[in-house]
Amino acid sequence: MDKMPQWADVVLIPLISLILAAILSALVILAIGENPIDAFNLMVQGALMRSAGWGYTLYYATNFMFTGLAVAVAFHARMFNIGGEGQAMLGGLGVALACLYIPWPHWSLAIIGATVGAALFGAAWAYIPAILQARRGSHIVITTIMFNFIAAGVLNYLLVNMLRPVGAMDPATAKFPEATHLPTFRDMFSTADNIMFRGAPANVTFFIAIAACVLVWYLIWRTRLGYEIRAFGHSESAAKYAGISPVRITVIAMLISGALAGLMSINTTMGESERLILNSTEGAGFIGIAVALMGRSHPFGVFLAAILFGFLYQGGAELALWTNIPRELIVVIQALVILFTGALDNMVRMPLEKLFLALRRRDA
Amino acid sequence: MDFLTIIQILDSTIRLATPLLLACLAGLYSERAGIFDIGLEGKMLFAAFFSAAIAYSTGSVWLGLLAGIASSLVLSVVHGLASITFRGNQLISGVAINFLAAGMTVLVAQDWFKQGGRTPSLPDEARFGPITFPFADALENVPILGPIYSELLSGHSLLVYVAFACVPLTWWVLFRTRFGLRLRAVGENPAAVDTAGVSVVGLRYAAVMICGVLCGIAGAYLATALQAGFVKDMTAGRGFIALAALIFAKWRPWYALSATLLFGFLQAIALRYQNIELGNFVIPVQFMDILPYILTVVILAGFVGRAIPPRAGGEPYVKER
Numbered sequence: 246m247d248k249m250p251q252w253a254d255v256v257l258i259p260l261i262s263l264i265l266a267a268i269l270s271a272l273v274i275l276a277i278g279e280n281p282i283d284a285f286n287l288m289v290q291g292a293l294m295r296s297a298g299w300g301y302t303l304y305y306a307t308n309f310m311f312t313g314l315a316v317a318v319a320f321h322a323r324m325f326n327i328g329g330e331g332q333a334m335l336g337g338l339g340v341a342l343a344c345l346y347i348p349w350p351h352w353s354l355a356i357i358g359a360t361v362g363a364a365l366f367g368a369a370w371a372y373i374p375a376i377l378q379a380r381r382g383s384h385i386v387i388t389t390i391m392f393n394f395i396a397a398g399v400l401n402y403l404l405v406n407m408l409r410p411v412g413a414m415d416p417a418t419a420k421f422p423e424a425t426h427l428p429t430f431r432d433m434f435s436t437a438d439n440i441m442f443r444g445a446p447a448n449v450t451f452f453i454a455i456a457a458c459v460l461v462w463y464l465i466w467r468t469r470l471g472y473e474i475r476a477f478g479h480s481e482s483a484a485k486y487a488g489i490s491p492v493r494i495t496v497i498a499m500l501i502s503g504a505l506a507g508l509m510s511i512n513t514t515m516g517e518s519e520r521l522i523l524n525s526t527e528g529a530g531f532i533g534i535a536v537a538l539m540g541r542s543h544p545f546g547v548f549l550a551a552i553l554f555g556f557l558y559q560g561g562a563e564l565a566l567w568t569n570i571p572r573e574l575i576v577v578i579q580a581l582v583i584l585f586t587g588a589l590d591n592m593v594r595m596p597l598e599k600l601f602l603a604l605r606r607r608d609a
Numbered sequence: 610m611d612f613l614t615i616i617q618i619l620d621s622t623i624r625l626a627t628p629l630l631l632a633c634l635a636g637l638y639s640e641r642a643g644i645f646d647i648g649l650e651g652k653m654l655f656a657a658f659f660s661a662a663i664a665y666s667t668g669s670v671w672l673g674l675l676a677g678i679a680s681s682l683v684l685s686v687v688h689g690l691a692s693i694t695f696r697g698n699q700l701i702s703g704v705a706i707n708f709l710a711a712g713m714t715v716l717v718a719q720d721w722f723k724q725g726g727r728t729p730s731l732p733d734e735a736r737f738g739p740i741t742f743p744f745a746d747a748l749e750n751v752p753i754l755g756p757i758y759s760e761l762l763s764g765h766s767l768l769v770y771v772a773f774a775c776v777p778l779t780w781w782v783l784f785r786t787r788f789g790l791r792l793r794a795v796g797e798n799p800a801a802v803d804t805a806g807v808s809v810v811g812l813r814y815a816a817v818m819i820c821g822v823l824c825g826i827a828g829a830y831l832a833t834a835l836q837a838g839f840v841k842d843m844t845a846g847r848g849f850i851a852l853a854a855l856i857f858a859k860w861r862p863w864y865a866l867s868a869t870l871l872f873g874f875l876q877a878i879a880l881r882y883q884n885i886e887l888g889n890f891v892i893p894v895q896f897m898d899i900l901p902y903i904l905t906v907v908i909l910a911g912f913v914g915r916a917i918p919p920r921a922g923g924e925p926y927v928k929e930r
Contacts, residue, residue: 277720573726588699
């Protein structure tokens, strides 16, 4: 018998963890001599009260949905993929190659090509750690960390020595051709006399991210493969007994995870910068960890958590602009969320379980 | 390449290997006791900032070192609480600690010094100065041995010698004392240790605290000896290279020394030469940067000398199932 009703596990624990993280963040803001309530109001103003603010919030959220899903899928197979950052970097390379070297007639075709490129390159970068884990037993966390650094080095080399246009100074590819530019929210939702989402980078990739959430949900809970992944995650020995190959599930789950992380770069590389730059991922691969933990590895939870982190990111940028609070506040909040929802999960869970057991005993 | 250049590169190898060695030994204690720690980077960064900040404001490098160790220990307590007391996921806790340090150091630095997330440059008296061995100047002109003695071995800061002394010390503690035997046992089979009436929790906390002290020294070395002050993200992945070195060293102290010297050597080469030309083949500098990580993956894959981690590593110990 479960110690707690399911709603407590799904809603109450993340909520309490979030409140704890928020209280600590407020204390941090107090300690550096700013008013947390004012700061929160400013964040809400900047991120949610104007359409341009939403444009940024949803742009960041798009990145976090992809990386959050990537971490979540790996979590279902009880693997911790810290390599989202590297996989997203390589995904960016796939997008850049697809956009630069194939003459696309229209963005709607280009985005399909870029999706394939991003997914392939991201998955390929996850393949080596996956196969090493499955066949040689090397710990996937360590190998994916190493692959993050290797990806950064490889990308640095390619951008500086091979992909940089002749005469350009900064390590980046040439601008992608006009036909591959994705329509932004401004292009889609503005009317002649009412311009919406002015200057904001949110673009059609947002809808691909939502589609990815739905597809991942379908995959995990409605397909045979998803069932095998979850079974493997719950108990490797039971899965083996049921005829599920651990090697196959490990590799497939990591390929899906890597592909999802790679897809993030459609948003940043094709949608925003329209060329491949050195630091296009900006740590979004790591935020995926917080998003997946917060969202309890469920695509809908990931969707909500990604929007929350998009809000924090855009709000944090506003804070850095108008107050003395640097952007790094967001990194602290992210760390606290990871700490409370991930590592200190039991600290919240144990007292709650006791509480629910006590309540049940009184009922009986 | 003349002799003096080689000496200079080896000299910078020693300086660059020191933080790696300290962090690697830190990880060694923790992981030998069954607590994975990918938060080495964060602890070093935290210690680097607080040692620089306190050394700058008090003018005493020793207080700075103490502050560095204390701040690193705070993060160790967090890691211990998460992974020992509340039996959480040690890897996730490590990730959180890295981010906490990356964010907090800049936040506090901006609040205290208002210089864009860095400390002011430390004056010489607030740093660990070089220690000159006796007769180093007199022997400088002796061929071969003179430069080795006066350039390579002499003239490093105290913390460098502390780091190198930690290697035999760690070996002795882990393999020749009762505490060390228990510490290794708790990383292999905690249930056996528990049955023998020794506290698993106590041993693991002790290991995590030793890890904190060593990371603290490593961070203080970065900010008050190798460089003069703290800058944002100054550890630059050293915690992860140390982690790689730990695997490379197969969780053994003497191997840790050679692994960190090798990785320090690679860093020294990458620092001195942009691209290395071998005939008409050019090794790009980026390759030198990522070589430690590639080597670690190869070792992990078990093609060359398999690395087997402590058996109970990463798993929280539950007394009764």
